C-alpha cells in the first residue's frame with residue numbers, strides 16, 4: 001500500500017501530464033478552428049456566386065458587320081461571345097441581336113453556410129453547405145444554433 005505522499009506525488013505527475021496534453025489539444029483546436037473559418041468563408045463565397053442569376057447570350061449564326069470598321073464576318077454557328085474583329089479588334093458588331101437567357105439561381109437555403117454557435121452549450125459548429133434544416137448540436141444534441149457569420 002503506497003503512502004499518501006506517494007499517491008499525491010503520482011497524482012500530481014498524472015495531472016501535469018493530462019494538463020500538457022490538454023494544452024496541446026487546445027493549440028490544435030485553435031489551428032483547426034482558423035483553418036475551418038477560412039474554409040467556411042470560401043464555401044460561403046462559392047454559395048454566393050452560385051446564388052447569382054446567370055445571363056447567357058447567344059448570337060445566331062449569320063453575317064455580322066464590325067460596328068467600327070465595317071469589316072464583314074460570317075459566323076456559321078451560334079456563338080456565346082463575339083470575337084474581336086480581325087481587322088480592328090473591336091467587339092461591337094451589327095447584324096443580329098443575341099438571344100438572352102437568364103437562368104434564375106436556385107432558391108436560397110434557409111440557413112446559409114457559416115459559423116454557428118449552439119444556444120445551449122456554446123460549441124462552435126461549422127455549416128459548410130447551406131441547408132434548410134440544421135442538424136442538432138454535435139456535442140449536446142440541442143436543437144437550436146445561432147448564426148455567427
Ligand SMILES: [Zn+2]
Pocket residue numbers: 066067068069070071085086087088089090
Ligand atoms: Zn473592325
Ligand SMILES: [Zn+2]
Pocket residue numbers: 118119120121122123137138139140141142
Ligand atoms: Zn450544444
